[in-house]
Amino acid sequence: MKIIKLNAIDSTNSFLKEMVTDSVVENFTVVVAESQVNGRGQQDSVWLSEPFKNLTFSVYISFKNFKIQHKKNLLFAVSLAVYGAVKEATNLQISIKWPNDILSGNKKICGILVENSIQKDKIRHSVVGIGLNVNQTNFSEAIYKVSSLKLLTQKNYDLDALLKVIVSKLKERINQLENKQFEQLEGEYLKVLHKKNTPAMYKDSKGVLFMGFISGISKDGLLQIKLEDETIREFGIKEVSFA
Template identity: 65%
Template sequence: MKIIKLSAIDSTNSFLKEMAVNSVLENFTIVVTDSQLKGRGQQGNSWVSESCKNLMFSVFVNFIDLDIVYKKYLNYAVSLAIFDALKEENIPSISIKWPNDILSGNKKICGVLIENSLKGAKISSSVIGIGLNVNQTKFPIDLKKASSLKLITNKNFDLDKILKQIVSKLNERIAVLNSKDFNALELDYLNVLYKKNIPTMFKDSKDVLFMGLICGVSLEGKLQVMLEDDSIKEFGLKEISFL
């Protein structure tokens, strides 16, 4: 494991992707920064973070035999690694909000961006970006659902310690992925999935409200929701939100 520490950078994912293009990277090479100027989240969203207060890092992972059709299990492995690490820190009411936000209660404390490089029908490598709110206590007014480990526990955390815990857990979960024990990852992920099997009000991309039960995730990674007529409908990113 090689850790590259930077004081400030536009995006750890972009930096690590460029490194991967221009050099041969050791597996689990990590780029971590104190300040990320143009952090990126899912679907082109930005990631806002106060300098030196949070964990902003990316991890390069090589794969030998991971078919692209199983990419949802990579998402499971990453999400569960963060979940595992935070459980060890006794962060209360941790869950995974589909596809890979980490919540405490109903507050978002962590986001993930996975960018894959393909070789034919296989994932050859991934750059896994993780943004975890750790010691920040003030957030922009429009981020009403954002929180941090310090706000939740009223304690300060050692950023280096948390980083090493997450990477250690990521190593363990990636090993499960490489062993192709997909059932174990599926069971663990669905067991901690936010609002699973709880009647919930949703809104679709056309702003139509409806009730449903989250019941699973399709092989393509879409959220499966059971509707009031017992039919199951699948939704991609940006096609559904919690009301």
């Protein structure tokens, strides 16, 4: 595992993507930022992190023969890797909020961004960005429903050691992906999916409120919510939220 440490950078994902364009990059190369000033989340949202307190890093993953039709399983693999590492390090009661945030209760402790390079019907490689709140204890008032491992456990964590555990888990899960263990990945993901089979109030992109419960993930990776009338609606990223 090759680890590149940078003092300050706009975005580890952007840096690693440029690196892949300009040179040959070893599989599972990791770019870590001590301070990330313009971290990116899903749909161009911003990930804010206090310097030297958290893990903000990106991992390069290349594939031999991974078809785009199975891309939802990549999200399962990455989410489960981080979930497993945090669980092992802390033993906290945590869950995965679709598609790939890690929560403790209803508070976010980790965000994940997966960016794929596609050629014809295959994903050639992915850059996986991970932002995990570790030792930070103060957060901006503008950000609500967030927490960190230290706030939750009252312990300090070795960032380098935790990074190695996450990457190790990631390798294991990607190996499952390469071996086409899709049913196992999806089954494990659904077991720890936040609000799975639990009635909740949701809001769609038009601001309409409705009751329902998460029933699964579609073949195309959309979130499936069963409504009170037993019909199922499907939603993409940012098309639905908890009310």
